[in-house]
Amino acid sequence: MEHDTKCLLSELRAKSPESLGSRMFELQSRSQLVQQKTAMRLCVQVDLNADNDPMSGTDPIELRHHKSDEYIAISCPWYVPGHDTVSGRYRFTPEQPPGVIMPPDDVLNRILNFKKCNSDYLNTPFWVDKICINQEAGDEKELAVHSMDLVYQYSGRKVVTDGKERFIGCSLGLLFLEIRTIAQLTMLRKLLDSKFAENVDNESKLLISVEEAISVLDLIEFILSDNWWHRAWIFQEEFLASRHMLLLLPCTLDRTGLFETNEEGIDLFGQTAGEIEVRPLNFRTEVTVFCLALCRNADETVRNRCDQILKQARRYTFLYRSKYATGPDSMIKAMSPAIFEDISVRGITVPSDTLAIAANCCRYVTRLNSQDLNLLKASLSIAILTLFVLNGEILRHDISPNYILGQTVFKCLRIAKLTIQPPVPAGELIFIKMCRLPAVTITPEGIMVRGVLSRLDKKIKVKVSLSDRELYWKTNDATTTNSLNDAEMRLLRALIAYLKTMREGGDALHTKLKEFLDAQAAERAAGRSAQYWSLPHISVMMAKAICRAIAEGRVLWLSRLHVPRKWTPWLGIFIPDDPFDISGVVSFAFTAREVENELKDRGAKLARRNAWVTSLEVRLPASERIMPKRWMNGLNFFNNKEHIRSLLMPWPKWLQ
Template sequence: MATNVREPDDRQTTISRILHQRNSNLVSELLDIQNYAMNVGKAHKWVQNPLCLRFRRSSPRTFQGVRNRNLEQRFVALSWTWDPSTHESDKVGNYWVEHSHTGEVVGVKVRNCIIDRATKYLLFTGFDIFWIDRICINQDDQEEKQEAMNSMDLIYKHANKSVALLSTPIRSQSELCILVRLVSGEFAFSTGGHCKLSQSVSWTTMKKAMQVLRRITKDSWWTRAWTLQEEYVAGVKMDILLPLGPGVGSIPGSGDIPGEYCVSATHFRTQATIFLEACLGCTNILKQQANRSWTRYKTLCLKTRNVVAKYNIILAEPMSARIHADVGRRNITRPWDSLAIIANSCGYGVRLDGKALLQRKQSLSLSLLTQYLLNGEITCSDWHAKGFLDFSVDRLLQKATLASWKLPDISRQLTFLKHCRFGPVEIYESGVRTSGLLWELKSDDRIRTSTFDLPKVDEITRMHLQKSPWKSMELYALTLQLQRNHHEVALRLERYIQGRRSGHTWTGSGYMDLMAWDLIQAVQQGYVLRIGYLKNTRAGSIFIPELKDIWRPMHVFSTWYSGQMHEYQLDKYVSTEVSIKADGVLGPLKWVRGLLLLHETVMYSITLKSF
């Protein structure tokens, strides 16, 4: 997808400077860019019948071009870098493609070494169909290339396996042994949210492992924006291949592909991150070393971690903001491709027509910001007063997200954060407009749970209740207490419990399960709860306020959308405090935990003064 035309890239420029250069204001620019939004359904039409290649053992150098309608045939997606590294030959010409519909045979314009390694992977994994961008996308058809860019997420999401073909070789048997031991978890482990080195790891072993990781992560595959998207979307289905250098033979744990070290990309990232995090915190070993030596290796360690870090180990911020920043740090031939790369990685249902915006000489930074908002990403309010416009777009998103918000007590917090988005959004002069429910929390309406006399819950029961919270004694006891003064809320809570016990699911039921588990823990700890009322005074939700919010009147905006029902990539849910002002609703302000008893069918359009 490379081109020789240099595209303007203002991602490192502050938003305020961009607006000054354009002699405009933020709202006007966002409104203009919004006109070039397109639904993901339109963007994904290309993937309904993409070209794939069939590998035939009877004719291993001539692939058959086949159409993989709706991606129903099992296939492998390749992830590679178009430009050869210093470790590779750039020779092509050893392979051909025979197109089924025409019988035409054409040469493959991909490095021989890439196809050699890909076919080895196919042989040992048992697949015979694969997809590779340079061949399977018509590089002479600009319209097809644009459609394909917006469909990459589906290619790598639905591929049965993906393989990343790195070119940096493992140079010696000792390097391979170090790598296998590290990936097996021998050097470090994670316990209670902390990463620790194994007691047997010496300073010498630690340095060697760091050096091996640093050399591998300097491979060009780790520097490209497109490969970041491919790996992120493929997830646990992606393997990494590293070539074994001359004289290096495979050992147990290095895979069964001749001449290659094969490892799960997810497993590699996880173990490498745990090891590097453990190294950064290994004070006992550091005391034994010279400060100058450690300073050098600490820098090496940090640089390597920035490349290979597994998000769910190091992150407490929403992944969307981190993905924006990571894509911005990676190399990309066409900067405007980052719109599609980020949309694919984040599962956005709304895309922007980058080609049209580029022709209009729009700002890439402002386009990225608009796409972020149109996909329901939550940001705090009043950017100008907080000085956020004096940051670049990546920094603005990191500062304006809900990183510091107190989210539900759940084990997979990053997964939860991916769903913390509004549903369909439109940008207006006064803010972002979306649909939801506005709850009032009255200052004199509270539920005290400290009097509950319930048995202690052991760890096994806790794990069971986390998966099936509707079976808990806590919710049943809360229902009985609510019947005294909050009969309607009690009925709604009982309806939820009985529905889930009967095996029923509905729009929002999965989100309710997460919130119910959070509510159970609040009851176990004797928290004070608050009741939420809709504008017509009907009660319908139970909130878990922070200590400072027990007494004051509050308003909470909530919304939820089914990804399937609304043709979006993800289910979405929001529960955030807002402030009711004379000129509108100000927010979001902060996340408010609680069980939203989602039996309302009508949601109301509300404009939030976000920016």
């Protein structure tokens, strides 16, 4: 495959007489691969006892393969200079299976040391790619590689035993640089405990002087110098393991009495002998807050250092919500372009692996076969664009072609992805990640999409009592997104009452909204709420956005199924961008959602559980063609079987 991700899109376009869109069509037609995965976990088990101390003993230690749903997933570079000895002390019984590459002794020593020091994991098997994936079997290896996201995502799970919740399994990241001084150790503890900076109302504040902060910056850069932070596959492992990932940093210092301890008398760096334990999610959070706070007070040299740090250890959520950015590259508006960018700055032995890594992190269902693409000597940049579009990412049509063609593919994804305004101020990046076109087919002219096209043709304003409005603002809770409270239900009942008084077309919408509200009330009465990131959850979030619009006195926009020269009832309620638009231009809504059958047909059951949805205001430049204008939050009751139709969304001009 041609590794051309540093080329500008204008350079890519100049290489062929065909448009970029046509080349994407050609590429996907020759290499598209519907995702397949395996839930099998072939782990490694070892019997530990006092006679085979992994750190100081010399006796052989026998390993055996063992299938298990509970395991420790190991994350470390394949090659670590100075730690690459394979002495033969560790061996499989009765013999080494084919395709196994034994990890260095230091890696296995530290895994077993962690198990011995943490009784909850003493008998838990572990998973290491070198010895758990057959490195010689082509098809088997390909399937296992595309399933690595499941290994790390499900490495830690919550289970309920005898009415008690507990987590089983984890992911373990191995760093090899050593914390050598008490000063470094104390500074790291203070960083993780938010002693140097804090986040208040999405604004980062520095709690120490800039001079003191420079020493903290030195420590962060020292930790990030470990190769663990610079490998693309490891980025995937940490991203998917998330809060279940634990880092081990070598440290032989005596910590007795230095730090606060938990109820069991163990300090917050854990109890693993010769190591300190750090949650990378916590580390990323505090590093992001610290760098954002420092940049507001420091000179250009320090800001540049912070920019480099945030390329390796940034927390997307804080950068999305932050009121201050260190520079244009630190702005996060969506997760998938950020994931591609973070992969691009990390080391990767086989560039085409970028496709599998990005697909795993973005939870993409449709894959491209990198083996086919390598044989075709295809452009990696074109392949990335194709993967992005095939999985429903929505492109903007309002960008200057000259501007976007002057970017590399990774910058292009950030610029070209349609801006999404989440309906509620919670879980925004996850919601944006789900805002995709559920069913996409690439054609030479553009993409074929399936959904409901409705006409936006009536704006209404619902009057509510002062007491209802005050109750809403008094009880509004942005953190509760999967159920409606009493105040929200009262506002929706006011909307229902308004629809009931309308002379034409309000009956169907009034009835559907009442059924929706009755179902929500029944769920609440039963003590239930919508499963997070399911279609019912999204409907509740959209309903909350409508409630907020009513409480703010905003206008709502009603839509009806678009059937030329035929009257249809209103079935959609949307929140317009400009409630006072008097241009007279007719606008339309395109909505779509992925149904259960599509999930099964596309082999996505093991890949993800989150639904995909689309809710766009669109232009209708010609019959059966739509062009996206903007994301538009709203609630609709169209029949996604009877009302659905196929429409062409032409390529943006820069792809034509």
